[in-house]
Amino acid sequence: MSDQQDLLAVDDASPREGEVAPIAPLERRYRRWIGLFPVAYRIEREDELVGVLLDGATPDRVRPRLAEVVDLARAAAVAHVRVARTSTSRHEWSDASVVVGIILAVVLGAQSVRYLTVVARRALFSGPHAEPLSWFEVRGWYVPVAWAIVVALLALGWTRLACGAAWLASVARLAAVYEVATVPPFPWSTEPDGLSAAPPIVVQLTLGLVAAVLLSRPRRVRAAVDSIGRRRLMVAIVAFSVFLGAQRWNNLGGSGFDIWVLVVPFALALACWVSHVQLRHIPLDPVARRIGAGLLAVLVVFVVSVAATAATGAGGVVTRRDLAAIFAVGLGTAIVAALVLAVAPIAARRIPFRLVRRPRDPQVRRSAPVSE
Amino acid sequence: MSDKPLQEPSFLILTALAAGPKHGYAMLQEVERLSDGRVALRPGTMYTALDRMADEGLVEVDREEIVDARLRRYYRITGAGAIRLAAEADRLRSNATAAVRSLKLGGLGGVGS
Numbered sequence: 001m002s003d004q005q006d007l008l009a010v011d012d013a014s015p016r017e018g019e020v021a022p023i024a025p026l027e028r029r030y031r032r033w034i035g036l037f038p039v040a041y042r043i044e045r046e047d048e049l050v051g052v053l054l055d056g057a058t059p060d061r062v063r064p065r066l067a068e069v070v071d072l073a074r075a076a077a078v079a080h081v082r083v084a085r086t087s088t089s090r091h092e093w094s095d096a097s098v099v100v101g102i103i104l105a106v107v108l109g110a111q112s113v114r115y116l117t118v119v120a121r122r123a124l125f126s127g128p129h130a131e132p133l134s135w136f137e138v139r140g141w142y143v144p145v146a147w148a149i150v151v152a153l154l155a156l157g158w159t160r161l162a163c164g165a166a167w168l169a170s171v172a173r174l175a176a177v178y179e180v181a182t183v184p185p186f187p188w189s190t191e192p193d194g195l196s197a198a199p200p201i202v203v204q205l206t207l208g209l210v211a212a213v214l215l216s217r218p219r220r221v222r223a224a225v226d227s228i229g230r231r232r233l234m235v236a237i238v239a240f241s242v243f244l245g246a247q248r249w250n251n252l253g254g255s256g257f258d259i260w261v262l263v264v265p266f267a268l269a270l271a272c273w274v275s276h277v278q279l280r281h282i283p284l285d286p287v288a289r290r291i292g293a294g295l296l297a298v299l300v301v302f303v304v305s306v307a308a309t310a311a312t313g314a315g316g317v318v319t320r321r322d323l324a325a326i327f328a329v330g331l332g333t334a335i336v337a338a339l340v341l342a343v344a345p346i347a348a349r350r351i352p353f354r355l356v357r358r359p360r361d362p363q364v365r366r367s368a369p370v371s372e
Numbered sequence: 373m374s375d376k377p378l379q380e381p382s383f384l385i386l387t388a389l390a391a392g393p394k395h396g397y398a399m400l401q402e403v404e405r406l407s408d409g410r411v412a413l414r415p416g417t418m419y420t421a422l423d424r425m426a427d428e429g430l431v432e433v434d435r436e437e438i439v440d441a442r443l444r445r446y447y448r449i450t451g452a453g454a455i456r457l458a459a460e461a462d463r464l465r466s467n468a469t470a471a472v473r474s475l476k477l478g479g480l481g482g483v484g485s
Contacts, residue, residue, distance in 0.1 A: 045419065047442070047443040048396060048443045048444070048445045049396075049415060049416075049419065050442070050443075051396070051397070051442030051443050051444060052395075052396035052397045052400065052415045052418075053415055054442060055396075055397035055442070056397060056400065056415065067414065068414060068415075068416075071414035071415065071416035071417055072415070072416045073416075074416060074417070074420075075415075075416025075417060075419060075420045076416070078420045079420070079423070082423065
């Protein structure tokens with residue numbers, strides 16, 4: 001009893017800067033669970049809520065009761081819905097959606113590199129025992145090239161042309177789907193290597209259409225990129241590509257279950273959770289959070305379209321392993337992207353986090369960062 | 373204006389606040405007392421209800437205090453909240469009266485305890 005009281009008593013002398021008051025385990029655990037609430041809500045309510053919970057706890061308690069945890073989780077869910085419904089954050093969503101579109105375009109365009117390397121490798125090392133060039137790796141080459149053009153146009157700042165090219169790329173993808181549907185697969189591709197058959201094309205068609213739609217507001221592109229900063233955009237793209245690349249590798253590897261595909265994302269998830277707990281007083285930039293949400297939505301589209309093509313049996317077998325890998329990789333990607341978006345500003349921009357703009361304070365919203 | 377009946381937690385919270393401003397923990401205790409221990413609100417549920425009522429302008433923040441290094445925010449009922457609570461009490465009372473009357477008519481006796 002006195003233990004806890006003492007610890008809290010230290011708290012009393014309001015901590016000076018740089019001096020961290022010790023926190024009792026129970027309080028720390030309560031705060032961890034309160035981490036489930038939206039950031040804006042926590043800024044407003046965390047201390048108060050902790051106070052009420054501690055008031056209600058018997059002195060010998062060191063862990064929250066299950067019922068309390070359930071109660072907090074439920075209230076947090078309600079608060080999230082409430083914030084999402086009442087927030088006047090249309091600009092932030094719009095910026096985030098454009099950025100997600102850019103990331104998708106880059107990922108789709110990056111595949112052209114893969115096509116090029118495959119074709120070059122086969123061309124250079126063609127001997128009597130050389131693997132034949134798979135139709136899949138040659139046909140449809142124009143689609144990633146189209147996406148690479150979209151990315152180049154975006155980089156040049158010709159956003160209108162980029163938007164048009166994105167739609168053209170989607171049309172090209174349709175052509176590729178048609179090609180795959182009408183041209184029979186190679187006789188030796190009987191192995192159920194699932195994702196290297198038609199489904200990825202259909203999935204990529206979906207992703208391409210999503211990207212085209214998201215990029216359909218060319219005027220917002222620049223503002224959207226500015227809103228998160230080029231560096232953070234780069235980091236997000238790299239994080240996303242690495243994980244999609246990992247998934248690719250897993251499929252090309254063919255045999256056996258690559259456990260790391262599951263392990264890596266979940267380890268990162270754990271890291272993310274830990275850092276989330278540590279960083280919970282540092283509010284994430286609203287646009288960054290929405291990009292995270294957008295990527296998550298894209299991954300849902302991704303998984304659903306893979307599942308749909310698998311269910312209809314369209315072109316090739318998608319094994320459970322593939323689905324598990326996609327899910328794991330997708331989850332990992334979203335988490336890594338979110339983590340990166342959360343942490344990158346500290347490293348990359350070296351400006352302190354702006355405090356989250358409170359929903360009820362319209363003047364503060366979207367104010368330009370104060371120059372030092 | 374919403375004429376939906378207040379949910380029980382909201383009703384009890386408003387009732388607790390009608391007697392005077394209270395902080396979160398005091399509200400929990402008061403709600404339990406008012407309901408004879410029948411309703412034991414948990415903090416999350418209480419704040420959910422409180423947020424909703426604050427949105428509707430039924431309650432507002434009265435003041436903040438730091439007690440034992442804990443932030444205590446006191447809430448009070450607003451004019452609109454008082455009107456709503458009174459209307460709700462009337463509604464419940466008339467329902468209760470109707471129920472009692474109906475039971476008597478049916479010869480099912482009084483309502484004990």
